[in-house]
Amino acid sequence: MKITATLVRVGNIIKLNNELYNVTWRMHRTPGKGDACIQTKLKNIISGKNMEHRFRSSDKVEKVSLDTERKQFLYAEPDGFIFMDNETYEQMTLVTDFVGDKAEFLVEGNSYDITLYEGQPVGIELPLTMDFRVVSAPPAIKNATATSSMEPVELENGMFVNVPAFVKTDDVIRVKTETKEYMERV
Numbered sequence: 001m002k003i004t005a006t007l008v009r010v011g012n013i014i015k016l017n018n019e020l021y022n023v024t025w026r027m028h029r030t031p032g033k034g035d036a037c038i039q040t041k042l043k044n045i046i047s048g049k050n051m052e053h054r055f056r057s058s059d060k061v062e063k064v065s066l067d068t069e070r071k072q073f074l075y076a077e078p079d080g081f082i083f084m085d086n087e088t089y090e091q092m093t094l095v096t097d098f099v100g101d102k103a104e105f106l107v108e109g110n111s112y113d114i115t116l117y118e119g120q121p122v123g124i125e126l127p128l129t130m131d132f133r134v135v136s137a138p139p140a141i142k143n144a145t146a147t148s149s150m151e152p153v154e155l156e157n158g159m160f161v162n163v164p165a166f167v168k169t170d171d172v173i174r175v176k177t178e179t180k181e182y183m184e185r186v
Contacts, residue, residue, distance in 0.1 A: 003063050005038045005055035015062040020045040045122050067116045073106045104159045126177040137169045
């Protein structure tokens, strides 16, 4: 659907140069001389790269809508990750490059939201936090507190996270998926 640039809002998904962008910031500028413009900051939905773009107020912009489907992660293969729709049992493969760093957070049997544009996957959304068991931690220090220095531990998914010294092997910890930071012991 084509809209004028003045109707572009933060959170809209637009198609620009055959790529999909999320509008993360927008400002209407009216210089003392010349035509008004819409200054935007855009984030590429596929690559995650940010860019700035200026539209003239008379420009037409293609606004798109995305669909979200909840799919269960089944297993990983060398070339991708297999997800299944729980209603139709239809399977979908997301290639390894597409999933990228999010692969560390895929747990067999868990469900994830897959974002689709015209039936093609364009994104995968992780929960804000996830819980993992610590499989390897340095020996505990007596009287360690939450304000003591951080030490790396290995989690069951193979990821390393810096945690306070009181966290030990077999503890379950909560990790923020966006930053891969320790939040708390569960």
